[in-house]
Amino acid sequence: MIKVKIIGAGSIGNHLAQAARRMGWSVFVVDANEAALKRMRDDIYPSRYGKWDESIKLFTSDEAPKGGFDLICIGTPPNVRSLLALDALKEKPKILQLEKPLSFPFDENLKKFLTAYKKQKFVKVVLGYDHAVAKSIDRVAGLLKEKTIGDVSTLDVEFREHWQGIFKAHPWLKGPQDTYLGYWKKGGGASGEHSHALHLWQYLAKISGLGKWRKVSSTFKVEKLGKAEYDSLAAFQFETEKGKVGRVIQDVVTYPTRKWARLQGEKGFIEWICGGSPEGDIVKFSGNDGKINEEIFAKKRPDDFYAEMLHIDKILKKQVRAESSPLSLESGVEVMKVIEASWKNLGKQGIKI
Secondary structure, eight states: OOEEEEEOOSHHHHHHHHHHHHTTOEEEEEESOHHHHHHIIIIIHHHHHSSOOTTOEEEEGGGOOOSOOSEEEEOSOGGGHHHHHHHHHHHOOSEEEEOSSSSOTTOHHHHHHHHHHHHOSSOEEEEOOGGGGSHHHHHHHHHHHTTTTOSEEEEEEEEEOOTHHHHHHOTTOOSGGGSGGGBGGGTOHHHHHTTHHHHHHHHHHHHHTOOOEEEEEEEEEEEEETTEEEEEEEEEEEEETTSOEEEEEEESOOSSOEEEEEEEESSOEEEEEEEEETTEEEEEEEOTTOOEEEEEEEOOHHHHHHHHHHHHHHHHTTSSOGGGSTTBHHHHHHHHHHHHHHHHTTTOSSEEO
């Protein structure tokens, strides 16, 4: 049986644990805070999924088992993730999954992790950008492969979501000032928390033939709340190596949520709307005939993480190479380069990435 260790008993840790159990895998959850483990067992997990799963084993950090795991997932805040990732490499799991964003801007420990990772060959690393492996995005990829809309001219992606949903899932937090979310320097704010959009833009640009981003122009709306300092809105405009342009918008203020992507081609368009229907995601597209087609991909929020585990299972079975996966470590590194370049050159245009 596949053995999984999940570090972090917060909201993400619960989702990952439930998804791994759906796979029939053996799950161990570790957290430095004993209260977080208790909250997972008595509150978060049973309220989300109906009841607590007694097969899940809980450990504080000082008691956690080490070694012998096929998969280690690190679902902690980004400001502590790199050091934990360094330790996890030493355990030599087959796959190390790191939540998004990969880290926080200008993290020196991330550089140490990447250096250590390159020196070894056994562990494969993937990122928690689960939307990129959703069935609906697979459909978008298929339409692009079929050249349904011809050559693609431009790509827009938006992840605009008020973070009230995050705080409802973490009722022990009073607001952004109580967590990394309220500090861009810790990997929070719109640029970090909703970097799904940056990642998805990068992935869709690659498979649609737009090429790799080369230059970025960005605008952030920076907010201060006591000691907290974060970007409530982050807007990016890209130019690719092929001279194509597109944009990304991420915010923590929009309600209702808008998670959306659109590819415009010479023959038509493809539009992806995450949660666009009560049943799930929507993919709309039109080709040469001008007919607008609409397909619904049923899902609930836990299914996003289940899709990620199904993808990881394919990597474990060597059906997919981690290096070429939509969740590759390289893709997460590229997202961090954009975030860092944008913060370092705030207000400047056409910054080389």
